[in-house]
Amino acid sequence: MSHGKAHEKVLILGAGIGGLATAIALSNAGYETTVIEVQPTLHSSVYGVGIIQAPNQLRALDAIGCARQCIEQGYPAENMNRMYDREGNLVRTVPGPRIPGFDFPAMNGITRPRLHTILADKAIEAGATVEYDKTITEVKQYDDRVEVGLTDGTTRTVDLLVGADGVRSVVRNLVFDTVYEPRYTGKSVLRINIPRLPEMDAIVRQEGRNQRGDRVGVGMVPLSEDIGYLFVNIVWDRTVRPSRDELRELLKQELAGFGGPAGVVRDHYIDTDEDIVLRPEEWLLAPAPWHNGRVVLIGDAAHAVTPNTAQGAAQAIEDGIVLTECLTGGDPLEQALTAYTERRYERCKLVVDYGYKARQWEFHPTPDFDPQEMGIRMRQSLIEPI
Structure with a gap:
């Protein structure tokens, strides 16, 4: 796979934020992209109430043409946090990181249904197909293709299968011999x-x-x-x-x-x-590389982060953009997929590590770790280009 030739087909399992963002990026690059979602409708596939969009998420959304709509339909904030004590006195205001050259807010809040609608509409506009109420039943890999059986009785022959199916990923078990479970x-x-x-x-x-x-x-x-x-x-x-x-x-x-x-x-x-x-x-960090043959993982399937990072969706969207860049770079598939994990691993590990260490600190505080300062440093480091 290289240069996004139109006949190159990608099947993405999971129409969550990462799956839809990856579908947009790949479709824009000329891939014939299909997204399969087990839930019956767009509405039922949305989990949770709202989402925090840090500047690096907005930058990633901007790369697939969705940032402006998110800001218009959300709540762009000039500061990241306002800290109050238990009684309700304001203790400090945390301005939040800014990305040079971008006029993004410090944080944008948006409801998950609105974000899902923006991404699903953009994916379809980019030429992707999104199919609900089905999932995979079997996967057969060959040197030149992947054959994927679905619960609707059809078999799809594609060049690449992308597991965007979350922390309980079934695709993860196709990539690794060892079973990796999220930790509480x-x-x-x-x-x-x-x-x-x-x-x-x-x-x-x-x-x-x-x-x-x-x-x-x-x-x-x-x-x-x-x-x-x-x-x-x-x-x-x-x-x-x-x-x-x-x-x-x-x-x-x-x-x-x-x-x-x-x-x-x-x-x-x-x-x-x-x-x-x-x-x-829950958190999870699968070992590198995040692919096996023509099957590759993105988002929570490879690296689930705790919500105190406010980075789960951001890292999944970044995965989709980097995966697309690697696939269109002209390298053979194996090299392209290896390069994808190499570009993503340390950045995702930084977020996963911060998330669970900040939580462990709450159970067993130690003087060598300040979760507030570490959080600010983590967010600052995510300003670096992906």
């Missing part, structure tokens, strides 16, 4: 949609301790002029699955004793019809 940090995240409070002109962060003495991290992310979401990081036994009513009580308990913005949300916006989503924080 010991913390889970509660999220709920809320109105955007006046303080939410950046990501609002508050920290305190709950009645048990556990550290509780609270965040509020603006997603538009009117709405945002609250997230609360809690120490959690992931085998326990609370009911809807139990989740509301849990959230109120965790926010007990908070003043300021978190107190306002607790008292006014928890008892609503909005769903509360509880998700475990």
Whole structure:
């Protein structure tokens, strides 16, 4: 595969953010691209409430022609974070990194349905096909092709299979002999949609301790002029699955004793019809290289990062752009795919390492690691070109 000849076919498993972004990049480069998604519709394939878009994500989206729409349909913020104490006093404002030559905000918040719609529309406009309600049943690799059987009874013959199928990737098992499973940090995240409070002109962060003495991290992310979401990081036994009513009580308990913005949300916006989503924080870093023959991994399938990095989607989008650059560089396929992992591995490892180390520090604080300063340094390093 080289130079994006029109007859070269790519099948992408997973119409999440990474899969759709990769489809846009490959289609723009002249590949015949099909995306297969197990969920029945675009709407049902969207997980979570909203997303934080750091400047490096906006730069990657700009490369596939989607950044401007995201900023128009989101909430561009001049600062990254505003830190408050438990009582609600402003402690510090973190401006966030800027990319020289780009006029991106420090952070853009956007709802996941809006982002998915932007990416899906752009993928189709670029010439990609997106097919829902099916997944792969078998994969046979040959020197010159991959034959992929699907649940709709068809077989697709393609030049490359891209696993963009997330942290529980089935494609990952085609790339490695060893089974790699994501690891749990010991913390889970509660999220709920809320109105955007006046303080939410950046990501609002508050920290305190709950009645048990556990550290509780609270965040509020603006997603538009009117709405945002609250997230609360809690120490959690992931085998326990609370009911809807139990989740509301849990959230109120965790926010007990908070003043300021978190107190306002607790008292006014928890008892609503909005769903509360509880998700475990997991991480994974597959070893290099992230391909085997004509099968390659991108995004969470290769490197799942914890949400405290705000980099999961960004790294998946960057993967798609770099993969396309490597494939169109004129090298034989094996070299191109090897070069792709080589360009991505250390950058993704930096993010994965920061994410779980910051979480471990919360359980066992040590003086040699300052999660706030390390987070600022990580975000600064991601300003470097991909």
